[in-house]
Amino acid sequence: MKRRHFCLSANVLLRGIRTEVLRQGARELLQQAVEAEVAEFVKRHRELKDEHDKQRVVRNGYRPQRSIQTGIGAVAVNCPGCT
Secondary structure: HHHHHHHHHHHHHHHHHHHHHHHHHHHHHHHHHHHHHHHHHHOOOOEEEEEOEEEEOOOEEEOOOOEEOOOEEEEEEEEEEEO
16 A cells, blocks of 8 residues: 555656656746847847937846746746847
């Protein structure tokens, strides 16, 4: 009886580890995609200048983390800022 309980606990533990590895991979891929999208946005609008001839659209730090819903659950991603 105890042996079965241990196997069940080990399976639950492995499933949790596997899910966390997948979630970390999803977080990294989503982070790269968001960074690339912001970089492309800034690049597309680099010609826009203000009255002092400075770029109007620039990359500006990070916003608060956002949660993106995926097939394996919610994944927190750092959102790059753009002004």
